Amino acid sequence: MDFFNCISLRTAQGLVADALSVSPTGVEEVDLIQALGRVVAEDISAGSDLPPFSRSTVDGYAVLSRDTFGAGEGVPVMLAVVGEVLMGQSAEYSVVPGQAVVIPTGGMLPAGADAVVMLEYTECSDNETLLVLKPVAPGENVVVKGEDIKAGTVFITAGSKLTAAEIGALAACGIAKVKVFGRLTVGVISTGDEVVAVDVVPVGGQVRDINSYTLGAMLAETDCQVRYYGIIKDNYEKLRQAIIKAVTETKLVLVSGGSSVGARDHTVRVIEELGQQRVMFHGLAVKPGKPTIFGMIGQVPVFGLPGHPVAAMTVCQSLVIPAVKKMHGLRTGKAGIQVLAKLTRNIASAPGRDDFLRVRLVWREGEYLAEPVLGKSGLISVMTQADGIVRISAESSGLYAGDVVNVEVMREA
Known part of the structure; x- marks a missing residue:
């Protein structure tokens, strides 16, 4: 040759x-705690709705949203407080027009309620009377059952590399073991x-x-x-x-x-x-x-x-x-972390070959600047000083100062 x-x-x-x-x-099954960074060998679907019940995203009062329409600091809406939802327990109350139920962040939404008024926008004249100072729309401050992941939905596909967020989703769905490629x-x-x-x-x-x-x-x-x-x-x-x-x-x-x-x-x-x-x-x-x-x-x-x-x-x-x-079986299509940056100096390149330019990223006046880190290929310090790499295609004869370039980030800037 x-x-x-x-x-x-x-x-x-x-x-x-x-x-x-x-x-x-090959394929092996690992505990969830060991699955970070591994590549999933099969599609994973949710066995049940996530969340499994509608819940509040704030501390406040579960209400019928239409009861609050027109509320304001000068014209508060008065509602009767009929109970309290406790964390980790089922909501035993059913809200009807004119009523409100005390609810914590994450608490189960009572039947009948379709929104939660934040605590900051209420006043209590006594333990049984609530003054609402701001209206809420239907669904406001609420995550409904299955809004995150519906039962039966494939939420992680084969070939995905498991991230911390996906590990959390698996845990939320009660999945303790995962099949991954070796x-x-x-x-x-x-x-x-x-x-x-x-x-x-x-x-x-x-x-x-x-x-x-x-x-x-x-x-x-x-x-x-x-x-x-x-x-x-x-x-x-x-x-x-x-x-x-x-x-x-x-x-x-x-x-x-x-x-x-x-x-x-x-x-x-x-x-x-x-x-x-x-x-x-x-x-x-x-x-x-x-x-x-x-x-x-x-x-x-x-x-x-x-x-x-x-x-x-x-x-x-x-x-x-x-x-x-x-x-490894990793699905293609997911690129690494890339940022747009403005080149700080002219860089020449010989057409007919791809040049890989090491750059240092600097955040200045609301934008990233890409400062070339120049040096010969035998100098390891060139890599230690660089935050990322700019690829200059074989069709190009170089780049100019001020050009916006795509930087593949090798580490956090």
């Missing part, structure tokens, strides 16, 4: 998606004679292993189980054995470094030998991240990522993470 016959990011994403298994890695096991291998462990003091031309930790952390954030296979020197046989072990034990493998075209870059050769010529591309028209490899060894996808940390993280975010989401 031709080395560095660069293809577009979109083409690469399509090749990766087509090569992946369409079925996620976690994806991913192997991470770092390569290079110059790479040493993080607890080693580098000497000469050595550098500490950054990529194992950054890539592993990115994968862990997507609910993967990460296995580390250490640092492999620039030796074909050692890399071959490491990759054989990784593809045997995991469902996806990342190799950082060794993806260029130098004499010591063995990743392509190993994939071709083990995968029987199934290297699908070597070279990506993106910056940073040009020397990227993708191939299949059996049913296991193997990515060869650049050794420079920023390039490795950029390709991981744009190419590997979408693959992981598909293998």
Whole structure:
């Protein structure tokens, strides 16, 4: 195959998606407390109405709304207080015209009542007489039975990643266990004679292993189980054995470094030998991240990522993470957090490749500004200073100061 016959990011994403298994890695049932961030394996419907009864959203008085029409501070409406609803208990009263019932926030709405007057807009001349100082409309300050979720309604669909809000909805519906897709096991291998462990003091031309930790952390954030296979020197046989072990034990493998075209870059050769010529591309028209490899060894996808940390993280975010989401069974269509921001300076870009610009977000005078964080792909500080990434498409020759850009947020600004 031709080395560095660069293809577009979109083409690469399509090749990766087509090569992946369409079925996620098994299904397991987990307790609700362990379900955060997991991907739901089947549609979930409510077994009963939520809420199961109509209830008040404020402290006040349950009334017939038509009794309050025309009420004001100068002309209050007088109602008879006939009882009180207690929290956690059924409403024993039935409200008829001219009556009101004391009700707390969350209390069950009595039969006959269709609204609640807030406590702040009432006065009591005695324990049995209520003066209403402001009218309420039908349904005001009330959540009716089934208004949140109707019984039988599918409220979480298969392929959704469970958020804290959805965990709350499941709890409200009495669902204590959830069927989710199994976690994806991913192997991470770092390569290079110059790479040493993080607890080693580098000497000469050595550098500490950054990529194992950054890539592993990115994968862990997507609910993967990460296995580390250490640092492999620039030796074909050692890399071959490491990759054989990784593809045997995991469902996806990342190799950082060794993806260029130098004499010591063995990743392509190993994939071709083990995968029987199934290297699908070597070279990506993106910056940073040009020397990227993708191939299949059996049913296991193997990515060869650049050794420079920023390039490795950029390709991981744009190419590997979408693959992981598909293998996890995650529904497509939900984008990450994105904000619009105004670029603060001109940025040139070479047509024919996608450029990924790191930016810092600054809130100023009611809008976000995107300040480019410039630096070479080997500088990890470029990523630590950035809040997000702006993609400059291959059709563009750059951006101008003042352009409104879409920023994919990597962390809270």
